[in-house]
Amino acid sequence: MADKKVIITCAITGGIHTPSMSPYLPITPDEIAASAIEAADAGAAILHLHARDPENGAPASDPDLFAQFLPKINDATDAVINLTTGGGLTMTVEERLAGPLRFKPEMCSLNMGSMNFALHPLAEKKTDWKYDWEPAYLLGTKNGIFRNTFEDIEKIIERLGKDHGTRFEHECYDVGHLYNLAYFLDRKIIEPPFLIQTIFGVLGGMTAEWENLNFMKETADRLFGDAFEWSVLAAGRNQMPFVTNAASRGGHVRVGLEDSLYISRGVLAQSNAQQVRKVRKIIEELGLEIAKPNEVRQMLGLKGADLIDL
Template sequence: MAKKQPVIISCAITGAIHTPTMSDALPYTADDIANQAIAASEAGAAILHLHARRPEDGGVTIDPDAFATFLPRIKAATDSVINLSTGGSLMNTIDERIAPTLRFSPEMCSMNMGSMNFSFHPLAKRYKDWKFDWERDYVANSDTYIFRNTFADLENAASQLAPHNVKFEHECYDVGHLYNLRFCMDIGLYKAPVFIQFIFGILGGIGPDIDNLIFMKRTADRLFGDDYRWSVLGAGGAQMPFATTASQMGGNVRVGLEDSLLVSRGKLAESNAQQVAKIRRIVEELGAEIATPDDAREILQLKGKQNVKF
């Protein structure tokens, strides 16, 4: 019987949805982002998905100089693949959002595969007192946000990043995004094997139902055949159940405080590493192996740590 491919664990360290009030564990200073990323790597994360924050108040920033405060330290201390966000802010152009990736030329970067409503405004009702003035309005007003990635934006980003040989984490929030990706492959924007992140549970995207995971996987099989690798991100309480299911379906998994602040129902995670350790334990106890960073590089056909620019 053929040996199962090891499971790649990605860890999304801080993101752009959750705010400091929601969890004391959410990192936003350079030291905290670096320390938690390094600890997540040591716990078993082969890929580290990174956003930047303003160190003074935890607000979202896409300033490349902010990434420069922690990227070299993480690279020096770990062998994990660095994956930079091209999202980060819903208010900025695609040129502004890919600026960190253009500057640092990481092995990977994220790319949402379509424009969509992207909201987390129900979270505003859960908190009365906020640590920082910006937080409440940022969360409450997210019902007005549209995450923009038009076909022109996708082509623009792919063209500018092509010389950097960066592998995209194609974030697909609904089945239509899979068809968008297939179209973009057909016109030559992306080369196989593509890496797809199925995302469930974001308001504006497909819901966190196992039937939806099966449907997304079946659709991807039909559209891409053997030309793709896949992972699953379940937001909030769906994180661990969806990761567990994906690992048993032959997929890879993503955890991290960007996607969920919890480690179990009703219990806040103490760190990103705690989530990584939990999903690693589950996956290994169910009989699968965890991918090393070099395994991930081979599976995803990455350019290698030595070819980044930080």
């Protein structure tokens, strides 16, 4: 059992689930701010944030929407603000970068490769849609590709990392993404320490099986040694079992309504904080401690909240 403190990341709303799937999904800027602050109070040291259109809940990239909730979160908590560079699956790279380039956060997510990011099976599970965009958005992923080419990744690292001191949550959905990351490390485009978020259970990426979790961890250890911090998230019903395993092995965890809408089998989570409290209890019952935001900043070499443009 490792004695390293465990980082809890909470992904507040994301761009995957739609409003019809849960009444508890934060949509408006006020809802996103309140949910993020509550999650931080519950123990989340990193807040992973997307924006949504407050009128219909669709994924949005307008920096003015981020501006309506980021200052509130920053004023109310010392948690690390982590903005998406993934945005929504139909956005261009420039649209996805609009918010991060304006606010220059301490962290951003960064998908380490292009992939078939398929959500279309979700459209088969719901027939009473609140908004017309929802089924069309989900079904469109059957013939869509989430783009992050080597050139895209390098530009994002250069424009945010080199120019503004932002560091990244390197999202790896498959083993090839780890090798892509190794390519950038070998060329000194990124430098340690860095956070690897290994992701399981998204159709088009690595499935949520224990053998895959072990393989991803073993591969990361072989490629990166002690240069990285390892975190795990799993979609849907695999969320809590997978993050529990990660914490017990010296890793970090990510929860939140972006990744799973549920708190237990068949029971919708009523807030992000409810998931944070649950995983925190698990971590502490394993005899481990959660990391505080300032400890996370030290672990990951972050620039500090005072250097964000809010």
